[in-house]
Amino acid sequence: MPTAVLQTSFLGDMILTTPLLERLAREGEVHVVATPANAAVLANHPAVSSVLVYDKRKADAGVAGLRRVAARLRATGATTAYMAQGSWRTAALARLAGVESVGFDTSAGRWLYSRRVTYRQHWHHAQRLWALASDPRNDALRPPDALRPSLYPGALDIAHVTALLDAAGVVVGEPLLALAPGSVWATKRWPLYDALARELVARMPEYRVVVIGAAGDAPLAAAIHTAVQERGGPPVIDATGKLSLLGSAALLARCAVLATNDSAPLHLASAMNTPTVALFGPTVPAMGFGPLADRHVVLGRDELPCRPCSAHGGQGCPLGHWTCMREVAPTTVVEQIEQVAQGAL
């Protein structure tokens, strides 16, 4: 029986939806409604029969756009839509398409759902999404603890990574260490990646640093490069804005460790099982968005009573001191990177 999954949230949410897609694909076709930005990350995914792009802010804005996408959703033949994103708009989309909808009992659009599933606050979000497809007669069914998302970079994505590394003079077997210093939320951006880079040159000189992120993260990559050069390290490989999302995933698959904020690269690394050191400030992993790679460490100032202070992390610290990020020491981070790289954690 064909099903649909409606996921129009952030990139990380889409990546964490892939275990649900895999589960549903065991029963039949799975059609996914996604934003233009997130649609590309599902390319080559064996669990996905089709991706319906819903450009809710531009091309498909308004009621006419909603009806247009609803018609395309109806044409898939899906009988049930799993509401991985919980707005009233996606709920209305399912209604207009004439499909049954299953979503969380905390979602804004819950009043329009055909069936509501308990939102389990303390589960990882990948588990919460997976549980949307739980048998309602066995609602206590717990998803596997080792649930991990999945992505499938294509040959072109991998070729772009190879070209990038070749151009940087990376030799076969040279270990790579990825840093992802960006985030759309300013308070999530740990401000000491350049200091970390200096520590890495001193303590892990055999590793080549590669910076992952969007084009807007290039100044952060430049600061890291300068810091490494000051210590006599090899040129940093700046991959910011140079790869597709799946290209970034393919690059992470080549890396021994990723050090990252609570942002999309963390979830890309989970999908590729790249060992991860994650720095959390205004958010905490207990909210459901921690790393899922087999080897991972989470760093944060757990003793601060103000944490967490927002669901996503804001653009400024409400208390003005931003201690949660400013006081995570680079020496602590590099120690954890060493441990994870050596397989000790």
Ligand code: SF4
């Ligand atoms: S209020 Fe606390 S948790 Fe929030 S940004 Fe400021 S220091 Fe961080």
